[in-house]
Amino acid sequence: MLYALIAVHAILGAFTPLLVRRLGARTYFLLALAPLSAGIWLLTKAPAILAGQHYLEVYGWIPALDVDLTLRMGLVQWVLAMIVTWIGVAVLVYSRWYFEGLTSGRSAAVLTLFAGTMLGLVTADNLIVLFIFWELTTIFSYLLIGHDPTRRANRGAAHTALVVTTTGGLMMLVGIIALWSASGTLSLQQLVSDAPTGTLATVGALLMLVGALSKSALVPFHFWLPGAMAAPTPISAYLHAAAMVKAGVYLVAVLAPAFATVPFWRPAVMLLGTLTMIIGGWRALRQTDLKLLLAYGTVSQLGFMVLLVGIGTEAAALAGMGTVISHALFKSTLFMCVGLIDHSAGTRDIRELSGVGYRVPWLAVLAGLAALSMAGMPPLVGFLTKEAAFEAVVNLVVGDIQAITPLAAAALAAALVFGSAITVGYSLRFWWGAFASKSGAPALSWHRPALGMAGVPMFLGAMSLVLGFLGPQLTTLLNPYAERVSHGQPGHGFALWHGFSWPLAMSVIALGTGILLFVFRERIADIQATFPTTVTAEELFHKSMHGLDRISVEVTARTQRGSLSIYLGTILTVLVALATYAMLRIRVWPTYRVFDHWPQLLVASVMAGAAVLAATSRGRIRAVLLVGVTGYGLALLFAMGGAPDLALTQVLVETVTVIVFILVVRKLPRYFTNRPLNSTRWWRVLIALAVGITVTLISLVAVGARVAEPVSKAWYEGAYEFGYGKNIVNVALVDTRAWDTFGEISVLVIAATGVASLIFLRSRVVGLTSTAQAFESREDAPEADSAPGVWLRAGQTLSPNVRSLVFEVITRMLFGIMIVVSLYLLLAGHNWPGGGFAGGLVAGMALFIRYLAAGRHELDEAAPFDAGRLLGGGLLLALGAAIAPLFFGGTVLQSYDITLAIPLLGELHLVSSTLFDIGVYLVVVGMLLDVARSLGSGIDQHASEEIAPVPIPDSTKAIPGYGGSR
Amino acid sequence: MTANLVLAITAGILVAAGVYLLLERSLTRILLGIMVASNGVNLMFLVAAGRPGLPPIVGFGDGADDVSDPLPQAMVLTAIVITMAVAAFVLTMAYRSFQLHGHDEVADDVEDARIRELAQKDVVSESYEDTTFSDTGADVVSE
Numbered sequence A: 001m002l003y004a005l006i007a008v009h010a011i012l013g014a015f016t017p018l019l020v021r022r023l024g025a026r027t028y029f030l031l032a033l034a035p036l037s038a039g040i041w042l043l044t045k046a047p048a049i050l051a052g053q054h055y056l057e058v059y060g061w062i063p064a065l066d067v068d069l070t071l072r073m074g075l076v077q078w079v080l081a082m083i084v085t086w087i088g089v090a091v092l093v094y095s096r097w098y099f100e101g102l103t104s105g106r107s108a109a110v111l112t113l114f115a116g117t118m119l120g121l122v123t124a125d126n127l128i129v130l131f132i133f134w135e136l137t138t139i140f141s142y143l144l145i146g147h148d149p150t151r152r153a154n155r156g157a158a159h160t161a162l163v164v165t166t167t168g169g170l171m172m173l174v175g176i177i178a179l180w181s182a183s184g185t186l187s188l189q190q191l192v193s194d195a196p197t198g199t200l201a202t203v204g205a206l207l208m209l210v211g212a213l214s215k216s217a218l219v220p221f222h223f224w225l226p227g228a229m230a231a232p233t234p235i236s237a238y239l240h241a242a243a244m245v246k247a248g249v250y251l252v253a254v255l256a257p258a259f260a261t262v263p264f265w266r267p268a269v270m271l272l273g274t275l276t277m278i279i280g281g282w283r284a285l286r287q288t289d290l291k292l293l294l295a296y297g298t299v300s301q302l303g304f305m306v307l308l309v310g311i312g313t314e315a316a317a318l319a320g321m322g323t324v325i326s327h328a329l330f331k332s333t334l335f336m337c338v339g340l341i342d343h344s345a346g347t348r349d350i351r352e353l354s355g356v357g358y359r360v361p362w363l364a365v366l367a368g369l370a371a372l373s374m375a376g377m378p379p380l381v382g383f384l385t386k387e388a389a390f391e392a393v394v395n396l397v398v399g400d401i402q403a404i405t406p407l408a409a410a411a412l413a414a415a416l417v418f419g420s421a422i423t424v425g426y427s428l429r430f431w432w433g434a435f436a437s438k439s440g441a442p443a444l445s446w447h448r449p450a451l452g453m454a455g456v457p458m459f460l461g462a463m464s465l466v467l468g469f470l471g472p473q474l475t476t477l478l479n480p481y482a483e484r485v486s487h488g489q490p491g492h493g494f495a496l497w498h499g500f501s502w503p504l505a506m507s508v509i510a511l512g513t514g515i516l517l518f519v520f521r522e523r524i525a526d527i528q529a530t531f532p533t534t535v536t537a538e539e540l541f542h543k544s545m546h547g548l549d550r551i552s553v554e555v556t557a558r559t560q561r562g563s564l565s566i567y568l569g570t571i572l573t574v575l576v577a578l579a580t581y582a583m584l585r586i587r588v589w590p591t592y593r594v595f596d597h598w599p600q601l602l603v604a605s606v607m608a609g610a611a612v613l614a615a616t617s618r619g620r621i622r623a624v625l626l627v628g629v630t631g632y633g634l635a636l637l638f639a640m641g642g643a644p645d646l647a648l649t650q651v652l653v654e655t656v657t658v659i660v661f662i663l664v665v666r667k668l669p670r671y672f673t674n675r676p677l678n679s680t681r682w683w684r685v686l687i688a689l690a691v692g693i694t695v696t697l698i699s700l701v702a703v704g705a706r707v708a709e710p711v712s713k714a715w716y717e718g719a720y721e722f723g724y725g726k727n728i729v730n731v732a733l734v735d736t737r738a739w740d741t742f743g744e745i746s747v748l749v750i751a752a753t754g755v756a757s758l759i760f761l762r763s764r765v766v767g768l769t770s771t772a773q774a775f776e777s778r779e780d781a782p783e784a785d786s787a788p789g790v791w792l793r794a795g796q797t798l799s800p801n802v803r804s805l806v807f808e809v810i811t812r813m814l815f816g817i818m819i820v821v822s823l824y825l826l827l828a829g830h831n832w833p834g835g836g837f838a839g840g841l842v843a844g845m846a847l848f849i850r851y852l853a854a855g856r857h858e859l860d861e862a863a864p865f866d867a868g869r870l871l872g873g874g875l876l877l878a879l880g881a882a883i884a885p886l887f888f889g890g891t892v893l894q895s896y897d898i899t900l901a902i903p904l905l906g907e908l909h910l911v912s913s914t915l916f917d918i919g920v921y922l923v924v925v926g927m928l929l930d931v932a933r934s935l936g937s938g939i940d941q942h943a944s945e946e947i948a949p950v951p952i953p954d955s956t957k958a959i960p961g962y963g964g965s966r
Numbered sequence B: 001m002t003a004n005l006v007l008a009i010t011a012g013i014l015v016a017a018g019v020y021l022l023l024e025r026s027l028t029r030i031l032l033g034i035m036v037a038s039n040g041v042n043l044m045f046l047v048a049a050g051r052p053g054l055p056p057i058v059g060f061g062d063g064a065d066d067v068s069d070p071l072p073q074a075m076v077l078t079a080i081v082i083t084m085a086v087a088a089f090v091l092t093m094a095y096r097s098f099q100l101h102g103h104d105e106v107a108d109d110v111e112d113a114r115i116r117e118l119a120q121k122d123v124v125s126e127s128y129e130d131t132t133f134s135d136t137g138a139d140v141v142s143e
Helices: A002-050 A075-098 A106-123 A127-145 A152-183 A188-193 A199-215 A224-230 A233-242 A246-259 A265-284 A290-310 A314-345 A361-375 A381-397 A406-435 A451-468 A471-483 A502-519 A521-530 A537-559 A564-584 A598-616 A620-640 A644-665 A677-704 A711-721 A728-736 A738-760 A771-776 A793-797 A805-828 A836-862 A867-887 A913-944 B005-022 B027-048 B070-101 B110-121
Strands: A055-057 A060-062 A071-073 A897-902 A906-911
Touching (some): A002 A075, A075 A246, A075 A314, A127 A188, A127 A199, A188 A246, A246 A290, A246 A314, A265 A406, A361 A406, A361 A451, A381 A502, A406 A502, A598 B005, A620 A644, A711 B070, A728 A836, A738 A867, A793 A836
16 A cells, blocks of 8 residues: 555656646645645554554565565654655645746656655665665755756755765665675664674664765765755755655664664764754854755754664653654744745845734744744743753763763763754744844835645644644654663653753753844854854865866876777777787697698688788778678688588678678779878787787687587487477577577667668658659659560669660569579578578568669669568567467477478478568568668769769768768 | 687688778778678687588488587677678768768767866866855855
């Protein structure tokens, strides 16, 4: 159910952009349904949870890594989930008016997604799943802070928040893995109930703490939170006050009962907590922007909360959880009040706001309640929780636990009283700044806020008051959690009156000092100004970002030279070096024979000569033909070496390649560029020689390494038994290693699409013209000769000067034969040399010949459809053949043989993998058709439109096809 | 098992010629280099496949020992066809380069040259923003 509720958030979030287009800002009402349904569901679970039960939802995910999708909701989780959902409802309802006139659904969508993620975060039991939710909230926070990427402040703040919190998150991940290795479980509940010990567990727990501190903006990570105020106010109210920053507090609260005793945990929590509380409050005292004031206040309160829940005594735990609740209530109220003031007055600067309290007294009262709760004044809930906190500290001073000495506890108490005094000070400053009349401030312009917009914070503010009188109930609610902390005495619980006691005295001192801080605020500001400026954590952060960028510039400049030949040279040098190193260690080299027979030697020497000539040739066509010689030579060597399939395919491919080259090279200059790179020639020769020698040696070593039984020995039997084919190579291609083949034909499809896109640029589908249409568009208007006896129908479209009747006649006769041969190769390929590749190449060549004989219209006559259909159809057929056996209870790519008895012709023996081979055939034909249409017809068309490049005679350059101007 | 020296050396020569072309600037020559080199590598597979036998077709010879090793052949078959596809694509790129620029030389990356300039001047990258916002500064004011 919980997952379903999270999914509701995700689905609503996904449809938000569509909804916003229709509903505008009213979409927020719809979005509020997601947290609302979750909140109501949580309420129905309340009796069970309060009775001490757990709600559990288990789904498997990656059992091998102990990762499962378990959600477990105990008391703490339930409390946090209640905060997340109900504050979420409030914020979303409030946003409906705050974002009046909404046009973009981006922030609304992300906000909803965030609410769902947060729900998952506080209920996840598996640490990896928790981490995923954790990082998702970081990302959503990043998107929300950077909601307006055109503003530098938003970009910078979003970036800072992202870097700081993910750094902490990654540390936490390491901590999770450390705890996993130490305990063998990833379940949060098991980890806490049976805590591992030892160095690894300590390191893990402390790293988790670092993650939590970064998320909750404790010193030294505190600086990202005020920056995050660049987000719109409702988002700040939710993410950066009530929900996301509480994630760290939640984690500490869950871990502390088990890990508070590990070394450094308590000192870190106490020191950083108080430091954060004081630094945050101290800075809040001098803010003039109401929202920033609240942000620093939040930093201060977060320090306070982490300190309380992290210290690991029963009384402190109770106070800490109480503070989490009261803080969520008053801080979101205050943020919404600021949003309201900002919205209605157009400013939230203390120096410009004056007389708001007279204009809207109800708002002043309401915000006053929340501010009093923040300051910890009775009879509000903030007072209850602060009293409880003081009580926990007093317990420490009188020796609650051994680990904390009386002096440390006293220092802590003093620091907390001081922190609370500052809190009183900035709470007063907030209220005064927002509502008081100030002399010298500009006149207030105020427009009435919508009732709903005012209603939400009013309700939340009233809750702070109501809850103030519900202390005993709150105590009953949270006590089961506190009791799980086995250290220290239990507290007296939350109540408005405990009698005259130390906590009360501390409250009075804090109140008195706080009022003094406010009254003498200008003196205090002067004093603050005299403090020496030290290096702040934020400056260090920016320096390190700057340094990182500098390092990346230097490293990039040194390693990324931007020259293809340098990259390739580096790769090749490494190849030579590593291979040489390995070969130097070989003690026994294989024996060799010089050659097998004289024809072999002859062919090999011709190939070698052709290769060397090709490398030094300056003529384009000459080089192409010389490379072709090496290809045909290779085919001969294959034929002599017992590889008929290879020989066949190599001959066909070489022919196609030479034709394709000639088609393109006709538009290119005759000679290669006179290269200015002569200076590096000898380097290139050196690398070439080194690589060549390495390759020769590697092939010798490879032969020598053939000592084990080749895996392909079994194929001899298996090919016929399981693949039902005699041609072992073909069975390997369509059955044994068919996935490789599938990858290969995908490459063919990609390459063909690339070729077509580079020629036709805008459209993959080419407009086909029949011969009749081609005649219609001609100015001299000859009639198409469709009489029988015409050899090739489109032949007449060519100029008589380039027409060759003999070629047309031969083509006419050859085409049908070639297609039959190609089909024969395709079907016979399973038992004899051939197969889909060879067959497809022959069919493709038949198409090429039609094009060569009578031009592009003839190609369209031969194949009156788009090549993409062949490519897609072939790929689909191959895929279908691969997965079809699954539906008959077989495995992927399993082969079946089918024997069809055809009358007269006898038996036709078909193997199901032939279907796969037909797919290969279609892809190859499609690719060659695409190439012919692009590099043949397409370039013809370019030439007729005068956008083909024109080689400059006696030059190595051409006139660009677009006249140089594109 | 003995190695065929002539074929091994031929493979080496083909690859060397290919590498020499590969380190050129003209895209057509680079492509020719790839093709010669892959012919050389395919030849290397033939050498590494051991002593040649009968075609690897069931029925030829008495058993697996009499025929050539089919595994390298299946690999090479794949390689041949892929090389063809690559050739067609790179060749089209060369054509396009002529169509746009009148030559097919692979130029050095301009962006990388700019990064080198930045490094020489000891400054940060162009996308770097100094995101400092003071706690009272106007930078942080949001909507």
